[in-house]
Amino acid sequence: xxxxxxxxxxxxxxxxxxxxxxxxxxxxxxxxxxxxxxxxxxxxxxxxxxxxxxxxxxxxxxxxxxxxxxxxxxxxxxxxxxxxxxxxxxxxxxxxxxxxxxxxxxxxxxxxxxxxxxxxxxxxxxxxxxxxxxxxxxxxxxxxxxxxxxxxxxxxxxxxxxxxxxxxxxxxxxxxxxxxxxxxxxxxxxxxxxxxxxxxxxxxxxxxxxxxxxxxxxxxxxxxxxxxxxxxxxxxxxxxxxxxxxxxxxxxxxxxxxxxxxxx
Amino acid sequence: xxxxxxxxxxxxxxxxxxxxxxxxxxxxxxxxxxxxxxxxxxxxxxxxxxxxxxxxxxxxxxxxxxxxxxxxxxxxxxxxxxxxxxxxxxxxxxxxxxxxxxxxxxxxxxxxxxxxxxxxxxxxxxxxxxxxxxxxxxxxxxxxxxxxxxxxxxxxxxxxxxxxxxxxxxxxxxxxxxxxxxxxxxxxxxxxxxxxxxxxxxxxxxxxxxxxxxxxxxxxxxxxxxxxxxxxxxxxxxxxxxxxxxxxxxxxxxxxxxxxxxxxxxxxxxxxxxxxxxxxxxxxxxxxxxxxxxxxxxxxxxxxxxxxxxxxxxxxxxxxxxxxxxxxxxxxxxxxxxxxxxxxxx
Numbered sequence: 001x002x003x004x005x006x007x008x009x010x011x012x013x014x015x016x017x018x019x020x021x022x023x024x025x026x027x028x029x030x031x032x033x034x035x036x037x038x039x040x041x042x043x044x045x046x047x048x049x050x051x052x053x054x055x056x057x058x059x060x061x062x063x064x065x066x067x068x069x070x071x072x073x074x075x076x077x078x079x080x081x082x083x084x085x086x087x088x089x090x091x092x093x094x095x096x097x098x099x100x101x102x103x104x105x106x107x108x109x110x111x112x113x114x115x116x117x118x119x120x121x122x123x124x125x126x127x128x129x130x131x132x133x134x135x136x137x138x139x140x141x142x143x144x145x146x147x148x149x150x151x152x153x154x155x156x157x158x159x160x161x162x163x164x165x166x167x168x169x170x171x172x173x174x175x176x177x178x179x180x181x182x183x184x185x186x187x188x189x190x191x192x193x194x195x196x197x198x199x200x201x202x203x204x205x206x207x208x209x210x211x212x213x214x215x216x217x218x219x220x221x222x223x224x225x226x227x228x229x230x231x232x233x234x235x236x237x238x239x240x241x242x243x244x245x246x247x248x249x250x251x252x253x254x255x256x257x258x259x260x261x262x263x264x
Numbered sequence: 265x266x267x268x269x270x271x272x273x274x275x276x277x278x279x280x281x282x283x284x285x286x287x288x289x290x291x292x293x294x295x296x297x298x299x300x301x302x303x304x305x306x307x308x309x310x311x312x313x314x315x316x317x318x319x320x321x322x323x324x325x326x327x328x329x330x331x332x333x334x335x336x337x338x339x340x341x342x343x344x345x346x347x348x349x350x351x352x353x354x355x356x357x358x359x360x361x362x363x364x365x366x367x368x369x370x371x372x373x374x375x376x377x378x379x380x381x382x383x384x385x386x387x388x389x390x391x392x393x394x395x396x397x398x399x400x401x402x403x404x405x406x407x408x409x410x411x412x413x414x415x416x417x418x419x420x421x422x423x424x425x426x427x428x429x430x431x432x433x434x435x436x437x438x439x440x441x442x443x444x445x446x447x448x449x450x451x452x453x454x455x456x457x458x459x460x461x462x463x464x465x466x467x468x469x470x471x472x473x474x475x476x477x478x479x480x481x482x483x484x485x486x487x488x489x490x491x492x493x494x495x496x497x498x499x500x501x502x503x504x505x506x507x508x509x510x511x512x513x514x515x516x517x518x519x520x521x522x523x524x525x526x527x528x529x530x531x532x533x534x535x536x537x538x539x540x541x542x543x544x545x546x547x548x549x550x551x552x553x554x555x556x557x558x559x560x561x562x563x564x565x566x567x568x569x570x571x572x573x574x575x576x577x578x579x580x581x582x583x584x585x586x587x588x589x590x591x592x593x594x595x596x597x598x599x600x601x602x603x604x605x606x607x608x609x610x
Contacts, residue, residue: 006390014384017376017380017383020376021375088370089373089374090368090371091372094371094385096336098389256335256338
């Protein structure tokens with residue numbers, strides 16, 4: 001029990017520190033502020049160009065999709081960048097050599113990245129309401145914060161799984177750029193999954209953003225509460241975490257053998 | 265070769281034939297694997313409460329040795345224990361008991377304040393939440409940063425950063441502190457303050473392993489010193505022991521202007537000259553000539569320099585730095601075999 005409390009406190013503190021570090025970075029703030037506004041504007045104009053499709057619900061559908069695009073970008077950038085940033089600062093070795101469990105530290109960092117990314121959804125909705133007259137009538141207003149929390153957790157654990165490779169390979173975070181667009185498409189953030197080729201379906205099932213998107217959109221515009229999507233998000237989060245923990249053990253051992261922790 | 269301390273208690277640090285080889289590759293199409301030995305079989309013990317110095321030039325294997333002891337690198341062979349715990353198998357137990365401070369600008373979060381850095385690391389080092397505020401306050405006081413703790417670290421001077429490093433390394437009150445070239449880049453006043461801080465650590469009962477390439481620093485602080493070169497310990501003992509290895513010599517310092525390598529070789533060729541080392545100054549070069557009859561053969565030495573323009577010539581007793589320079593010069597070999605063959609115990 002003491003260990004559980006200690007680890008929960010550790011995650012909380014690392015989360016706080018990660019958020020504070022993001023807020024201290026002008027580059028990160030600028031990206032986080034401008035990106036969702038640009039995404040949202042493009043999406044609204046596209047949907048408006050669709051004529052009849054640009055109903056109130058469709059605008060909200062687009063706003064939440066583009067918001068999630070920002071969340072995924074921030075998670076990817078935050079997870080990859082955080083490890084790289086620790087390398088540059090020379091603090092990665094200190095984190096690994098600390099007596100605390102490094103998987104808890106990494107989870108706190110990736111949770112921080114995802115949480116910071118959720119500003120993107122808020123910004124997109126606010127932008128839609130201000131400029132495009134989008135009304136905010138959520139179908140299940142009480143379920144929406146739960147869906148957001150579940151989405152943050154599932155994206156953070158997916159980010160954690162990706163970040164384990166960033167610990168080992170210095171240039172692995174270049175992959176984060178490659179993973180941005182495909183995940184936007186495959187998980188139905190901007191184009192409904194039903195419009196994509198059928199073989200993409202099974203890929204999307206294993207990606208948490210698919211279900212996070214469905215949970216958030218379901219809470220906002222569906223007629224049925226998106227309980228299944230939320231449950232799948234939680235299951236995937238658990239699977240990602242267990243996988244990340246296992247990979248991390250291997251990765252840290254290899255990094256100690258290959259002397260890669262101190263390389264900037 | 266072993267450096268051991270006869271003590272009734274278990275040593276705080278036990279190192280036994282530690283070896284570390286780095287693997288690297290060359291070429292793009294025809295890749296070749298290279299094994300670069302950094303530490304070739306180092307053994308020493310450090311007693312509890314002792315300040316032990318590991319002295320050597322850049323690339324000698326000091327940092328690699330420390331990184332194996334603090335669990336960041338796996339040894340290729342050999343073993344090491346810190347406070348009785350194996351550095352490979354019992355990493356968490358080792359990590360709870362050690363603090364690690366290194367020199368230079370890295371290792372801190374620049375964008376946030378010193379207080380944020382210390383709070384964060386206090387959490388990572390498992391400092392009890394009820395203890396954190398008092399502990400951070402005491403450490404800030406100890407390193408002289410009280411009143412500056414809310415400033416962002418990016419605005420700190422090198423000296424302030426180094427003091428913050430030390431505060432960070434001591435947050436969890438470790439029993440053993442590893443200081444890896446902590447005075448690098450510090451101005452003389454900062455370096456003196458740092459030495460005072462290191463002394464206070466030992467007075468507080470900590471075991472300290474200090475690496476440095478400043479001889480005077482090791483001499484002023486360490487109970488015992490091991491000189492490491494090419495991955496091997498080439499000498500060990502107290503500062504006085506090391507000095508004794510060159511006690512029968514005298515040093516002639518010859519200031520020259522534009523000395524040629526031929527002239528230096530002519531000096532080295534003298535049958536009574538043991539070693540010649542060169543210190544480059546702005547406009548001149550100081551030749552440090554070691555021999556057993558330095559002042560008596562001074563004129564002969566000057567004759568060997570031929571047309572070289574000579575400035576001041578001074579004869580003096582050898583210092584610890586001369587002993588160190590001699591050890592490094594006589595034990596450096598391209599493949600390390602010279603170092604192994606020349607390993608001496610003083």
